[in-house]
Amino acid sequence: MKLFVVGNISAGKSYFIEKIKALLPNYHILKIDEYRKQYCDGTLEKELQMWDDFPKEIIKYEDVIVELSGGGKVANNIINLLEDNSFIVIYIDTDTKICIKRSKDINFKDTPYPKEFKEPIEETIKRLGNDFENQINNRWTKALKIIKVKSSDDPIKFALPQYHELFKLKAVLRNIKGSLFTFGSTGRGMMNNSSDVDTYFLTKESKDNLYKILSKEFDSVHIMQNEFVIRENDILLEMNYINDIKDAYYFYSTSFITNPSKTILKDDFDIIDDLKKASKLEPNKKEIVDFTVERLDYYVESLRRLILKNDEYKYYFHNNIVVHEYVRLKAFLKDEFAYNYLPHNAKQYLTEEEWKNILYSYGDNQETHYQMVRKMSDEIIYKIKELYK
Numbered sequence: 001m002k003l004f005v006v007g008n009i010s011a012g013k014s015y016f017i018e019k020i021k022a023l024l025p026n027y028h029i030l031k032i033d034e035y036r037k038q039y040c041d042g043t044l045e046k047e048l049q050m051w052d053d054f055p056k057e058i059i060k061y062e063d064v065i066v067e068l069s070g071g072g073k074v075a076n077n078i079i080n081l082l083e084d085n086s087f088i089v090i091y092i093d094t095d096t097k098i099c100i101k102r103s104k105d106i107n108f109k110d111t112p113y114p115k116e117f118k119e120p121i122e123e124t125i126k127r128l129g130n131d132f133e134n135q136i137n138n139r140w141t142k143a144l145k146i147i148k149v150k151s152s153d154d155p156i157k158f159a160l161p162q163y164h165e166l167f168k169l170k171a172v173l174r175n176i177k178g179s180l181f182t183f184g185s186t187g188r189g190m191m192n193n194s195s196d197v198d199t200y201f202l203t204k205e206s207k208d209n210l211y212k213i214l215s216k217e218f219d220s221v222h223i224m225q226n227e228f229v230i231r232e233n234d235i236l237l238e239m240n241y242i243n244d245i246k247d248a249y250y251f252y253s254t255s256f257i258t259n260p261s262k263t264i265l266k267d268d269f270d271i272i273d274d275l276k277k278a279s280k281l282e283p284n285k286k287e288i289v290d291f292t293v294e295r296l297d298y299y300v301e302s303l304r305r306l307i308l309k310n311d312e313y314k315y316y317f318h319n320n321i322v323v324h325e326y327v328r329l330k331a332f333l334k335d336e337f338a339y340n341y342l343p344h345n346a347k348q349y350l351t352e353e354e355w356k357n358i359l360y361s362y363g364d365n366q367e368t369h370y371q372m373v374r375k376m377s378d379e380i381i382y383k384i385k386e387l388y389k
Contacts, residue, residue, distance in 0.1 A: 001167035006070025007092030010102035012151025032068040042112040085144040096129030159191035178203030180266040183255040187263040197237040253281035296325035319360040
């Protein structure tokens with residue numbers, strides 16, 4: 001992964017990079033001012049040469065963290081060398097006044113800026129600080145994701161290891177004809193440090209050959225039907241194997257993707273129009289609700305039979321399915337369908353009392369528990385049916 005840390009002078013870029021090292025210890029680090037010290041001599045000629053050479057140095061590395069302000073000709077030269085969605089940008093958002101205050105403690109004379117650059121550092125910071133965020137957003141449009149942070153933030157919450165594994169997956173598949181794209185929270189650009197990485201790979205390559213290729217590069221790879229389950233460094237990547245783009249429509253459409261172009265990492269089949277179409281498909285909420293109601297009612301009724309059979313294990317198992325479907329309906333009551341197959345932060349949908357009543361533990365009175373679960377289910381089924389008549 002190529003990770004660019006950008007921001008104003010004295011915004012705290014180096015400080016943030018030091019914290020990133022713990023998450024990405026094997027990354028090479030390039031800092032434009034360090035490069036300037038090594039190859040420039042204060043002449044404009046050397047500076048202009050550096051603007052061309054520094055970007056070429058970046059692309060030598062698969063995994064690299066790059067520090068620069070993020071503006072000007074050198075940034076344009078870097079961006080021109082990179083493919084769309086091939087890197088991540090971290091923008092350090094620091095107030096201009098703080099940058100000016102910090103800059104007073106830095107000896108900029110050690111950095112060989114050209115003599116033609118006569119603007120005082122304080123004025124440069126003020127100029128850069130004017131609408132800096134929009135400048136970054138408008139310039140670095142090729143980034144898969146621009147992450148806005150404060151230098152004091154803990155980088156662990158920004159899913160950098162997840163993005164590392166995602167770009168590694170792209171690199172592993174680079175020579176396989178296919179289209180790799182994301183969905184779910186990955187596709188929405190909303191991953192956090194506990195997120196799984198959700199992808200589809202559209203290809204004609206055999207599953208067996210893909211398994212051999214992936215197994216050489218990742219710690220653990222398993223195939224479950226048409227899904228590759230990849231685990232590495234405590235990160236879970238799920239790569240759905242498809243031969244027809246329409247097989248991705250359902251989960252892609254229910255992922256509520258707002259920018260399909262930012263879900264594509266590799267595209268040998270020109271799928272952008274298909275993904276735009278899928279993103280506009282409205283999920284049939286009533287159909288989803290009706291199916292969930294049927295499952296909830298079925299498994300609640302199964303509890304009665306299991307009491308008669310004295311099968312406590314199966315009672316426990318079926319009740320967990322009841323809990324799952326009940327939580328889904330609670331989410332639907334709030335018109336939250338983005339995670340309809342597995343509601344996000346599920347605990348929030350039930351009160352402590354509801355959790356206490358619906359969960360089953362070995363040794364609980366099954367008849368008492370069943371009556372409570374039946375009552376809760378009847379109530380929510382009535383509410384949801386009234387809402388989705």
